[in-house]
Amino acid sequence: METHEIERLIRISKEHPLLPETYIPWQDDPLPGDVFLPERLNSLHGLPVYDTLTPGQKLDLGRHETVQVMYSYGWGEQLFCLFVNRYILDIPPHHAEHRFLIREVIEEYRHQEMFTQAIMRLNGDPVKPTRWHRFAGTFTAKYLPPDFMFMTGLSVELVTDKYGYYLRKEPGVYNVLKKVNELHSIEEGRHIHFTKGLLERYTAKAGFFKKTLYSLLVLGNIYFLRSLYIRKEIYQRIGIPDPEKLYRIAYRNYKAKFAENCLGGVVEFVNDFGGFNLLTRPLWKSILGVRF
Ligand SMILES: [Fe+2]
Numbered sequence: 001m002e003t004h005e006i007e008r009l010i011r012i013s014k015e016h017p018l019l020p021e022t023y024i025p026w027q028d029d030p031l032p033g034d035v036f037l038p039e040r041l042n043s044l045h046g047l048p049v050y051d052t053l054t055p056g057q058k059l060d061l062g063r064h065e066t067v068q069v070m071y072s073y074g075w076g077e078q079l080f081c082l083f084v085n086r087y088i089l090d091i092p093p094h095h096a097e098h099r100f101l102i103r104e105v106i107e108e109y110r111h112q113e114m115f116t117q118a119i120m121r122l123n124g125d126p127v128k129p130t131r132w133h134r135f136a137g138t139f140t141a142k143y144l145p146p147d148f149m150f151m152t153g154l155s156v157e158l159v160t161d162k163y164g165y166y167l168r169k170e171p172g173v174y175n176v177l178k179k180v181n182e183l184h185s186i187e188e189g190r191h192i193h194f195t196k197g198l199l200e201r202y203t204a205k206a207g208f209f210k211k212t213l214y215s216l217l218v219l220g221n222i223y224f225l226r227s228l229y230i231r232k233e234i235y236q237r238i239g240i241p242d243p244e245k246l247y248r249i250a251y252r253n254y255k256a257k258f259a260e261n262c263l264g265g266v267v268e269f270v271n272d273f274g275g276f277n278l279l280t281r282p283l284w285k286s287i288l289g290v291r292f
């Protein structure tokens with residue numbers, strides 16, 4: 001990415017900062033009929049069990065699952081900031097890349113605070129990441145090389161972008177959530193643009209082996225993210241019998257919905273750098289349910 005282009009992104013970030021304190025109408029209560037998550041994004045819609053739920057249970061399912069998504073974003077952004085702080089230590093502070101990444105972490109910290117506040121506004125009680133999630137997340141943020149970490153960050157941002165799209169655009173979503181996602185999408189648009197430009201440096205000279213590795217890394221990240229969203233504890237909370245059994249059915253249901261609604265940007269990105277081949281394509285199909 002050209003320096004003048006990075007300078008443009010820095011300028012927009014400075015001249016048009018979006019502060020969650022003033023941008024989000026925190027005082028707004030949900031209107032009658034408002035939802036916290038569009039049906040296309042919840043894990044049970046499309047299954048016969050969904051039609052047996054009361055309106056209150058449906059609303060609560062959306063509330064818990066949206067809380068889970070926001071909690072996962074905040075946690076993922078914390079890990080990403082951990083990596084960026086390590087990465088910029090080696091770049092002189094006057095370099096455009098260093099200064100952009102400072103702007104990016106400033107925005108990411110604001111996002112983390114915003115997600116926490118939104119969770120509190122929904123009286124949310126997120127299901128915490130498992131020990132395995134924590135190990136994998138911390139290990140990657142501390143030890144993965146920059147190209148792998150930027151690839152990781154971008155995979156999450158591209159999925160977030162799709163989720164945010166539905167929360168902003170579908171009618172009847174609680175206004176606070178709509179505005180949270182609006183703010184996030186505007187600022188993440190710049191991060192995505194910058195990271196795609198930065199990654200070209202690596203993907204342009206990558207051979208078959210490296211492209212395969214990148215593709216598997218993106219796949220692993222999406223798999224990881226998806227497993228943070230859907231948790232059986234939520235079915236327990238809303239009083240559905242046999243949450244263990246339901247989880248297995250819901251997992252398959254959500255896998256198909258997630259592939260259909262949320263993976264467009266990621267698939268396009270992997271396709272652009274040539275990450276689909278004889279080895280990776282079957283894995284994308286079986287693990288993430290992507291149809292080619
Ligand atoms: Fe963010």
Ligand SMILES: [Fe+2]
Pocket residue numbers: 108157187188191
């Ligand atoms: Fe970001």
